[in-house]
Amino acid sequence: MPRETIATFEIRRLSVLNEEGKADESLMPPLSDDEIWRMYQAMVLTRTYDERAVALQREGRIGTYPPVMGQEAAQVGTALAMSPSDWLFPSFREMGVHLTLGYPIHQLLQYWTGDERAQKVPPGFNFFPFCVAVSSQIPQAVGAAMAVRYRKDPVAVLTFFGDGATSKGDFHEAMNMAGVFRLPIVFICQNNQWAISVPLKGQTASASLAQKAVAYGFDGVQVDGNDVFAVYSAASEALEKARSGGGPTFIECLTYRMADHTTADDAGRYRSPEDVASWRAKDPVLRLERFLESRGRWTAGKGSEVKTWATGMIDEAVQQMEAIPPPGAAELFDGTLDTLTVRQESERKGR
Amino acid sequence: MPRETIATFEIRRLSVLNEEGKADESLMPPLSDDEIWRMYQAMVLTRTYDERAVALQREGRIGTYPPVMGQEAAQVGTALAMSPSDWLFPSFREMGVHLTLGYPIHQLLQYWTGDERAQKVPPGFNFFPFCVAVSSQIPQAVGAAMAVRYRKDPVAVLTFFGDGATSKGDFHEAMNMAGVFRLPIVFICQNNQWAISVPLKGQTASASLAQKAVAYGFDGVQVDGNDVFAVYSAASEALEKARSGGGPTFIECLTYRMADHTTADDAGRYRSPEDVASWRAKDPVLRLERFLESRGRWTAGKGSEVKTWATGMIDEAVQQMEAIPPPGAAELFDGTLDTLTVRQESERKGR
Amino acid sequence: MAQLNMVQAINQALAQEMARDDRVVLLGEDVGRDGGVFRVTEGLQERFGPERVIDTPLSESAIMGCAVGMAAYGLRPVPEIQFMGFAYSAFEQLFAHAARLRSRSRGRFSCPLVVRTPYGGGIKAPELHEESTEALFCQAPGLKVVIPSGPYHAKGLLLASLRDPDPVLFLEPTRLYRMVKEEVPEGDYLVELGRARVARPGGAVTVIAWGSMLERVLKSVEGFDAEVIDLLTVNPIDFETVLNSVKKTGRVVVVHEAVKTCGLGAEIAATIAEEGILHLRGPILRVTAPDVPVPLAKLMDQYLPSSRQIQAALEEVLKY
Amino acid sequence: MAQLNMVQAINQALAQEMARDDRVVLLGEDVGRDGGVFRVTEGLQERFGPERVIDTPLSESAIMGCAVGMAAYGLRPVPEIQFMGFAYSAFEQLFAHAARLRSRSRGRFSCPLVVRTPYGGGIKAPELHEESTEALFCQAPGLKVVIPSGPYHAKGLLLASLRDPDPVLFLEPTRLYRMVKEEVPEGDYLVELGRARVARPGGAVTVIAWGSMLERVLKSVEGFDAEVIDLLTVNPIDFETVLNSVKKTGRVVVVHEAVKTCGLGAEIAATIAEEGILHLRGPILRVTAPDVPVPLAKLMDQYLPSSRQIQAALEEVLKY
Ligand SMILES: Cc1ncc(C[n+]2csc(CCOP(=O)(O)OP(=O)(O)O)c2C)c(N)n1
């Protein structure tokens, strides 16, 4: 028996809507015109929110902020595939999910002002707070999925992270654990091809991120992350599979970070304008507009109606956010423990 | 463009010497009769050392000890492929490497008596001390390989670990780093199919460990770990590739832990005698004896000559080990820092 | 009442709480089929099944991180780290996540988990198997740290930990696992967290210890008019009990296994120097391991505080 | 001599030592092309090349572990952890390996590396970007911990760290990075590790601080006869300098950014209570952050020790 082949693997890529806005009908997910329109609204809302947040930071009205521009499809497409009982363990760059699902917008902005209280996720959302320590939310999501399995709940767990996160030990340990116990979880990697200044090829030598799932014995698929239909169908399929006991799925959404890493970053130091420009043509919002236009459902007029609606929503959220009184020193202590320690009590009084 | 395939991977298995001791001549590495005989001697020496170490522990003459029985081929085959300038970052269950390369046997035993001083690797061996924290030596090996690359030295770095180690974050971060920088390193995983009581399928859902290399963009291969020729050729090839700038290789040696995890363990609690028995037929030493016999180079007589030689070596090492005076309290401090702190100095005087 | 050693007492507490509360789930390396490398979880997987007593892959950080997610979902996970030295690779999940989840979610989520791990020196095990770095974890607001000193307290403290609404690090002194047997009530009882106990009353000097050092201290103080305090919970520390004793004795010796610098003795001495200094007659002495890495077996006796060192410290403070 | 801020002083020290010693190699996230998120390593990759200023994947544990292997091979690696809060996932490699390599190899290998990481609060950054948990690392025998309080000392301490034969954790107070400029000699000079300095002489009370609290302390003590000690190296601590001051003043206030419980103030107070108690007139006070997780920007001012709190402590100890 010579060098026998013991296993072969194929990594596949799903793409439905091309850059010209043409959809491959054979792969088109079953979405009504209204649902597609809601997708479009959510993407415009996300884009509008993001532009405003960057402006607010420049004006010093909020703190450092991580733009999502260019990644709207990956977020909106996934959000619309979720069911209300599913759990979400986000990183910090998928606010499009929150916006799509009706999360209080002023609270998203409040978080970026550096206000603890914005981390209290409102009832009705099974969301963890944003997680800044890259990849550390992933094992926590896997733990929730273990609890789901133990409780036999009809629930899927979803966690978001970036390409950089795939280099962390916690990503690996969590993926491996999910594979061993065939847990009801979907791993969504927004591969925006940058981790601050480190490009994908400096992050890993693997040709795709989807193939990393091979190491854990479950499916990994790459989708065009700027194609909201591809994201939606891959996410729907994976979430359904998770809820029906089919185990975990890893989805690589291949997209691009159009803006700086955060408002504190200057991407001009490490990447070329050409590089960025080449991705403008792939803009997920533009692409969906073209699709809708080809179906006679989008006009410049309709587009600006949606933009006006979105702007109104954000205006109102900004007002609410800025009406929030600053936190008091007591907030330092509240929620640290169910019952404060003697020392904490005395420190609290001293303030 | 539908679900296009973006990459395919093949995982292969190398096997040269079968259980009956028949070698596939087309795959047989270029080894002289003398070299093969040295392989045999090293494997017998390792087996003899191991049996004695277990006996010594039972007699209370050394402390807890992790047997290598059944894994001799993976260790001896690799050791003989190394060159003296290569660096080794071991775990704690590859003493066959040390024995093959002439490491002081009494010092191996001394370590298992719980004597700090045995951790001082003698000059001439580019070996790190044993590492008990599973997988933590792997990034250190990768760092040495980064230094080799920086210095442009004609050196390969080699690190050993078990199947359980592949579940740790450090394994992942280190493998990924090695891939990104195409480092001169060989990762040898002794897949003995158990991590204490956890069987391989409880460790990972991946069908092989070799396929984990797919995640890092470099070659992973599985070899019959009880086949010293397969191990030798895979290791030689990988080490040569590393030294010549070809980058990293991951080698899964599929073997079996014939004994308890350590002398403190009772494998009878978690695995069946049948399971163990089925592997006795695959014994790497037996297999090589059959091969040599078929070539007319082994007889029962020659076999017992080798055993007698090995026993003599071990007898002498045990005497040397037991002649070592116990360490003094000063040993607690020496080697903590190049210059002790004021507090350490006073603590040292106080003892 | 039965005579149990600490292994049996902990096993009984786990079994009884699992029977009482189906939210309690165990996970870790070798905790199931093998019953744990010290047999602390023996028989629990047979009784409660592999989905409640979960043999995990070799992944300390994921074990801890999963426990955080399980707790947030509504379970009461009991992750085991096979030896305290391997908690270092789970440090981020414990220190920055488990301890902070209630705070960083402003109470939307809590993290009621109990991390169990064998702790301390004196069992002739390999490197990193005999760590006693409890002080690292006492610096995490939001995390309680508990260290029993015998079977009776082990059961009552563990039951209290399993019912605590916040995360608890439960450190099990391996040297004591099978050293002593005590009367341990069959039934349900709690030993309150955050309360120290006077293990031996006395008037001339206060000796503060916990875990396996308590036994050594109790042996060493014979013939001295020493009041011995067993902290039991090392975070938060019951300074009320400590300071009441210091008021009486005016002399203090703290004994612990860990290195001296930044060991827990530092916090104890500092708080006494802050709140009880006017009662002090002389220096607060710390009898600890020296500032060196934990050695292997042959040097362990020279590393751990000895009776001789404890008695020398008592004689020293009694000069004042 | 040029007026430099701390970022420039550290950058200059790195550049000069790299030019002098080809064993010095930098690695970390965004340290190369981007010059570091605080621009501390700006220009170094252009000058020394990508194999000496290495942009790594996002892998703190591997960054630290690689540095250990590089150091053992004979280099002098300078791993950067982008923010101290992310050192938690590298804790095992730093605490159990880098700090112990010399000891566990009995001197066959040493581990001369310098871990650089931005440290401390007050820059309005997201969670885990403003940690000050130096005390965690001071519990590791074999590891030195250095915290500069200004540009001049930053350069001299960093050069000394880069030439130290053992591992050094070099904590860079982010609040100070660009706050002050000082005269910084162009040339080569060393500030000895393990030596504290008297930043302001005084007679009535000893105030001990380091890093960014030093500046706040110096502002706060105006009008008090306070001697201010800047530790500079927090492990090992220069207790000779501390105790000499205490002998003179008899009163002590320790100020630090970290939480109170098991913060470094505990070790300082404990050692004074052990070796200097007979000189004390009253309690040793610690002015610290409260025992809560580091908050986000809006509450940072309430979290960090304030001048008001420092002065209140001074007035309190001066009552004795
Ligand atoms: C463990 C950890 N290390 C470093 C950082 C600093 N940091 C914040 S975001 C980031 C890059 C993350 O890249 P990626 O995972 O691709 O997510 P993206 O920012 O592209 O959305 C880094 C290095 C961090 N937050 N956490």
Ligand SMILES: Cc1ncc(C[n+]2csc(CCOP(=O)(O)OP(=O)(O)O)c2C)c(N)n1
């Ligand atoms: C990080 C860590 N966790 C747990 C342990 C305890 N332990 C020692 S060996 C072992 C199993 C290792 O399995 P594997 O990697 O397959 O190596 P093998 O023992 O089979 O050679 C465990 C869990 C350890 N030493 N290190």
Ligand SMILES: [Mg+2]
């Ligand atoms: Mg990215």
Ligand SMILES: [Mg+2]
């Ligand atoms: Mg194994």
